[in-house]
Amino acid sequence: MGSHGETQTSATSSGGLMIRLEELRELALARGADQAVVIPTSEVIVDPRVRLKCMIPKCYMSGACAHCPPHGSSFKETQDTVSRYEWAVFFRVMVDSSVIANEKAASIILSGVGDDEGTMSTLGASYMLLATIVKIVQKRAEEMGYSPTFGFAAGDCRDLFCHYQPTCQSLQTRRDCRHPSLSSPSMESCGLDAFTMAARVGWDAYPIGGTCRPESVPHGALMGLVLVS
C-alpha cells in the first residue's frame, strides 16, 4: 500500500464509508493491481490537454472507437462526471518494460499478428486485467450501495474486446456497444491525466512512446479509476 493511501484512509477511517472504500481498494489489489489508493475526487486531474494528446500525434485508435477522441466524453463532460462523485479508487497494473516498450509492439498491434515470444499477448493481458479490475470494483461498489459508479480503464477497448470486428458497433451504427459489461473508456480518452495523478500518489510513471526501448525505463504502468459516491 502506498503511503498516500494510508494517509487518505486513516484520515477518515472513523466512518463505515471509509471501511467500505478500503475494502474496494483491497479488492483492486487482490484482483491484480500492484498499487491502489482511495482518493477524494478533488485529486482527480481532468486536463484539456490530455485528449489533444490522443490526437497529436494521432493514436491509431483515435476516431476508430466510440470512447476515443474526437469521440467519447469531452473534457467538460468528464469534469461534470467527476464533480458528481466524492471518492475514487485509483489503481495501477505494472507492465514489464520488455513488454510495453518492446521494439515490435507498434507493428504487432497494428498488424494484429502476435509474436512468438508472446510479448503482445502479455501486453494485451495486462490491459485486460486492468479493464477487469475496473468492472470488479464497480460491481462490488454497487453491491455495497454506491450506485451509480463510473469506471475508467486504459488504452482502447476496441483492441481488447472487438479486435476481430470490422468496426466499433456503437460508433458505426449508433447501436449499443457489443460488450457493455466489459468495456470502459480509458482515463486518457476522457481527459484524465493518469500519469500526473500516479506521480502525486507516489507511484513512478514514465512516458513510453513508440521509440522507447526496454532498457530506457524500469517498467510501464497502466492506471484505472473507479468513481464512487
Next chain:
Amino acid sequence: MLPEIQQPKKVRRIPAQRDPKEVKKDLQALRKRAIELGASDAAVINASDVVFRKALRKQVAADMRLPSIHWPLEYPKDDLEAAIKAYQNGVFFRVKGDAKMPDYGGGQVSDLTHRETMQRVYEIATVLESESFYMGYHLAVGFATGNCRAIFCAKESRCWAAVKGRKCVQPYKGRPSMEAAGMDSVAMARAKKWRLPKREGAPLLAGLVMVV
C-alpha cells in the same frame, strides 16, 4: 539530412510537481535544439503569446485539395483553443525558405526544394515534441506548417490516418499545422520581432511545440 526521431537515451520519471527552474532550463535547451536542427529563429513562449485567428481555420477548411486528418483539424467535442491555452510554455520557431516560394496552402508542393524546406519544420517539431515527451513532459504536442499530406503523402491515394482504424503512415513526421489549429504564426513572429518575408503572399514557415 536531419536526424529521425531517435530512441531516447534517458527517460525521465513524470514528476508530481514541476520544478520551475528545471522547466526553464529544459525550455532553453529545447530552443537551442531547434536552432541546432536548422531553425533560423526560435523562442520560448508563454501560452498567452499564442495568437488565434478564427479565419485561419475557415480558410483551411475551404481548401480541400488534399484533405487529411490534420487538414482541416477536426476537434468537434472539445475546444481546441482552450486545450492549447491550457499549456504554459512552448518553443516557437521558424525556418527560412526560398524568397520566391509561394504559399502552397493545403495543396501539392511541386518544388522539391520547397518541400524539403517544409519537411524541416515538421522534423524540428517532431524531434522537439519527442524529446520533450521523454524529458517527462508527457503532454507535449507539436505543430508544423502546411498540410502534412502534401508534404509526406502526396503519392498516397488518400490520408490513411483519416480512415477509421488505420494508422498514419508517417507517425513520426506528420503533425497538424499551426494554421490548421487556428494559430496565427505571422502575428506571433511579428511580436517576436523576427524579420518576415517582404514579398506579399510569401509563407512564413513556422512551427510550435507546446511543452508544458
